[in-house]
Amino acid sequence: MNGFFAVYYREMMILRCRFLKMIASMAVSPFLYLIAFGYAMGKSVTIHGHTYMEFLIPGLVAMSSMNRAFVIGSEINISRFYWHIFEEFQAAPISNISYVLGETLGGITRAFLSVGIIIGLGLLFGVMIDYWNIMFWVAVFLNSFVFSSLAVGMAMMVRSHADQAMFTNFVITPMAFLGGTFFPVSRLPVWAQKIILLLPLTHASNAIRAASFGNPVDMFSYVILLGTGLVFFLIAVKVVSMARD
Amino acid sequence: MIRIEKLNKVYGHSHVLKDVSLHVREGEMFAYLGPNGAGKTTTIRILTGLTRLSSGDAWLNGFHVERETLAAKRQCGVVFQAINLDSELTVFENLTIHGLLFHMPLKERKQRINELVDYVGLSDKLNVAVSRLSGGLKRRLTIIRALMHSPRILFLDEPTVGLDASIRRRIWALMKKIQKNGTTIFLTTHYIEEAEFLAERVAFIDEGRVVAVDSPQALISRQGEWAIDLMMNDNIRSRYFRTKEEAKQYAEQQEDSFSFRRVNLEDAFLSLTGKKVK
Ligand SMILES: Nc1ncnc2c1ncn2[C@@H]1O[C@H](COP(=O)(O)OP(=O)(O)OP(=O)(O)O)[C@@H](O)[C@H]1O
Ligand SMILES: [Mg+2]
Numbered sequence: 001m002n003g004f005f006a007v008y009y010r011e012m013m014i015l016r017c018r019f020l021k022m023i024a025s026m027a028v029s030p031f032l033y034l035i036a037f038g039y040a041m042g043k044s045v046t047i048h049g050h051t052y053m054e055f056l057i058p059g060l061v062a063m064s065s066m067n068r069a070f071v072i073g074s075e076i077n078i079s080r081f082y083w084h085i086f087e088e089f090q091a092a093p094i095s096n097i098s099y100v101l102g103e104t105l106g107g108i109t110r111a112f113l114s115v116g117i118i119i120g121l122g123l124l125f126g127v128m129i130d131y132w133n134i135m136f137w138v139a140v141f142l143n144s145f146v147f148s149s150l151a152v153g154m155a156m157m158v159r160s161h162a163d164q165a166m167f168t169n170f171v172i173t174p175m176a177f178l179g180g181t182f183f184p185v186s187r188l189p190v191w192a193q194k195i196i197l198l199l200p201l202t203h204a205s206n207a208i209r210a211a212s213f214g215n216p217v218d219m220f221s222y223v224i225l226l227g228t229g230l231v232f233f234l235i236a237v238k239v240v241s242m243a244r245d
Numbered sequence: 246m247i248r249i250e251k252l253n254k255v256y257g258h259s260h261v262l263k264d265v266s267l268h269v270r271e272g273e274m275f276a277y278l279g280p281n282g283a284g285k286t287t288t289i290r291i292l293t294g295l296t297r298l299s300s301g302d303a304w305l306n307g308f309h310v311e312r313e314t315l316a317a318k319r320q321c322g323v324v325f326q327a328i329n330l331d332s333e334l335t336v337f338e339n340l341t342i343h344g345l346l347f348h349m350p351l352k353e354r355k356q357r358i359n360e361l362v363d364y365v366g367l368s369d370k371l372n373v374a375v376s377r378l379s380g381g382l383k384r385r386l387t388i389i390r391a392l393m394h395s396p397r398i399l400f401l402d403e404p405t406v407g408l409d410a411s412i413r414r415r416i417w418a419l420m421k422k423i424q425k426n427g428t429t430i431f432l433t434t435h436y437i438e439e440a441e442f443l444a445e446r447v448a449f450i451d452e453g454r455v456v457a458v459d460s461p462q463a464l465i466s467r468q469g470e471w472a473i474d475l476m477m478n479d480n481i482r483s484r485y486f487r488t489k490e491e492a493k494q495y496a497e498q499q500e501d502s503f504s505f506r507r508v509n510l511e512d513a514f515l516s517l518t519g520k521k522v523k
Contacts, residue, residue: 002348003345003346003348005345006342006345006346007346009341009342009345010331010334010342013331013334013338013342014331014333014334017333017334018333079331083329083330083331083332084325084327084329085329085330085331087295087323087325087329088329088342088343088346089346090293090294090295091293091294091295091318091321091323092318092343092346092347093314093315093316093318093319093346093347093348094346095315244294244295244296244297245256245295245296245297
């Protein structure tokens with residue numbers, strides 16, 4: 001099991017090499033969303049007694065932590081198909097679970113970094129919500145766990161990086177917009193709400209938002225996230241063997 | 246040390262390894278020689294746990310590569326055909342990751358890193374990013390990385406491809422040094438002179454089949470000692486002779502132009518498979 005540390009250590013060293021670049025690139029899109037939707041368009045909008053900016057930031061936290069956790073999949077693909085680093089892991093006496101755990105934690109760490117950046121940007125725009133609420137962080141953790149595990153599993157199954165990019169395009173990006181990030185799901189027709197509640201991100205944004213407004217959280221969302229994350233994680237452990245030809 | 250019995254690998258419709266059986270002895274330098282696509286890399290990948298075997302068995306130091314994978318992996322280090330280093334990270338970091346993957350404690354890791362960079366003259370590059378090293382240094386780094394956990398067996402897949410002649414010689418010297426320290430070396434190559442210079446025994450592999458295993462000298466003398474290459478139209482035909490006298494006699498009767506030389510491993514390969522290695 002302790003082989004996971006080698007995998008995680010490598011991810012952290014790479015993160016350190018690219019730290020400033022990564023921080024900058026993590027800040028760009030949330031910053032633009034905050035300006036365009038939060039500041040310019042959302043001035044006169046209030047939702048359930050909160051300014052649109054206050055509504056938007058938890059949504060961005062959910063979206064960013066999902067995106068950044070999922071990017072670990074691309075990192076794995078690049079090091080697998082382009083640098084052949086994955087062979088080093090395959091030839092090492094480490095179990096599949098160690099490998100998946102190390103990479104998943106790598107994804108989660110990136111997700112937390114991106115959340116830190118959004119909180120910083122929010123403060124810049126003068127928004128302070130309840131970041132001290134532990135349930136806020138639990139939801140962030142579970143959300144990044146779900147998407148990091150998913151990304152690692154996908155990376156083991158795909159035959160090229162293009163496959164993973166396709167999944168991002170057709171699944172991750174639509175979810176980022178529909179999963180309760182930019183508007184309350186309750187504004188959609190009931191049938192659409194039912195579909196959207198099947199998306200893990202919807203539960204994450206609801207939970208993160210409720211916690212950051214100091215509202216009571218819905219434990220059901222946490223259970224869904226934890227369950228989905230565990231299933232994705234176990235699948236990822238199973239499919240590491242698929243990368244063996 | 247390395248035992249392979251009737252190993253087969255099938256990818257879809259292509260039968261890549263056909264009943265390969267080999268026995269590499271402890272401390273031996275063993276070369277696996279064959280043309281492109283012969284199945285050299287596939288064999289190494291199976292032995293090191295990267296590729297599944299289709300049938301047959303293989304053991305490293307007594308551990309079965311499929312049934313005792315983790316233990317088998319601990320026996321060996323691998324230098325892959327393509328240089329697979331983290332180029333953004335430093336020499337030290339690349340070696341550290343490998344040490345961690347093999348569960349080496351901190352103190353041992355540091356000591357071993359210092360020892361190894363000294364061994365190949367990389368000490369002053371310890372904190373340099375790998376992307377800034379030359380091709381020869383990168384190759385040396387992949388070799389010492391594979392040695393980090395002091396494996397009993399070292400696999401090298403075409404370790405000198407793409408390197409110039411003088412660097413190739415340095416790598417050869419390094420391999421001899423490693424062998425002298427008691428490590429069993431299994432290397433693949435399609436350079437005849439590499440196998441001839443380094444290996445105690447050579448296996449010829451062609452289209453997934455091992456066609457001969459012996460010492461370079463024995464393989465060569467199966468052909469004879471001397472060769473005459475006859476230039477006929479746009480073709481070269483070689484004839485082999487036991488003694489210099491026989492060869493001379495034959496040469497005197499020829500009208501075409503010819504050249505006279507010693508038999509080498511290439512001749513042995515050619516006559517066993519009907520093709521050149523390269
Ligand atoms: N993943 C794969 N799927 C299908 N065929 C494969 C796969 N990997 C290798 N092969 C085939 O197996 C054969 C042997 O390949 P291998 O890489 O072992 O040859 P090699 O002796 O190492 O050649 P080279 O000198 O070019 O490195 C080739 O015909 C190759 O096309
Ligand atoms: Mg090869």
